[in-house]
Amino acid sequence: MAVEFDGGVVIGADSRTTTGAYIANRVTDKLTQVTDYIYCCRSGSAADTQAIADIVNYHCNFHKMEIGEEPEVKTAAHIFKEMCYSYRDELTAGIIVAGWDKKNGGQVYSIPLGGMCVRQAVSIGGSGSTYVYGYVDSCYKEGMTKEQCLEFTAKTLALAMFRDGSSGGIIRLAAITKDGVERKIITGNDIPKFYEG
Numbered sequence: 001m002a003v004e005f006d007g008g009v010v011i012g013a014d015s016r017t018t019t020g021a022y023i024a025n026r027v028t029d030k031l032t033q034v035t036d037y038i039y040c041c042r043s044g045s046a047a048d049t050q051a052i053a054d055i056v057n058y059h060c061n062f063h064k065m066e067i068g069e070e071p072e073v074k075t076a077a078h079i080f081k082e083m084c085y086s087y088r089d090e091l092t093a094g095i096i097v098a099g100w101d102k103k104n105g106g107q108v109y110s111i112p113l114g115g116m117c118v119r120q121a122v123s124i125g126g127s128g129s130t131y132v133y134g135y136v137d138s139c140y141k142e143g144m145t146k147e148q149c150l151e152f153t154a155k156t157l158a159l160a161m162f163r164d165g166s167s168g169g170i171i172r173l174a175a176i177t178k179d180g181v182e183r184k185i186i187t188g189n190d191i192p193k194f195y196e197g
Helices: 046-067 073-086 129-130 132-137 148-161
Strands: 004-005 007-013 016-017 022-025 031-033 038-044 095-101 105-111 171-177 179-185
Touching: 004 105, 004 148, 007 031, 007 038, 007 095, 007 105, 016 095, 031 046, 031 129, 038 046, 038 073, 046 073, 046 095, 073 095, 095 171, 105 179, 129 132, 129 148, 132 148, 148 171
Parallel strands: none
Antiparallel strands: 004 007, 007 171, 016 022, 031 038, 038 095, 095 105, 171 179
């Protein structure tokens, strides 16, 4: 998931990768760096999303050399969209692109299956997202601080991990601002707890 705040974005993900009911990797890093100021959250086929992220990373680095500065978040999102839409019949890829640029500040773009691209203040995706739409709708508030967004993201991910068998492991968070990327990991007993009736 990803959330915009004044001055940047917070992104977060669990760390479980599954192949059917089998947990293939319990400490996957689903927060993938695209540029120094742009990351993406990947869901769907790990092979598809890793390949797409590598291709977009290549295009963004080439674009950075052409223009002589960091690419805009919107540019990266539209390259993702183009890839996902052009190959929509062959790919299983849900991507959330989040980052900061000097023109528009912190931005979050959602690119679900099929290759649509829409900017959102908060975006959730992946198998665990179906369990937390109500929580996100009720708890998200405009104008949250970075610390509030980090807490909101951690709680949302913890709820999804508790309910969804394909989600779990640890929580990886990152805050992206003009100063760069600040990463955080929440493990074990530090993961937020909720009612377990």
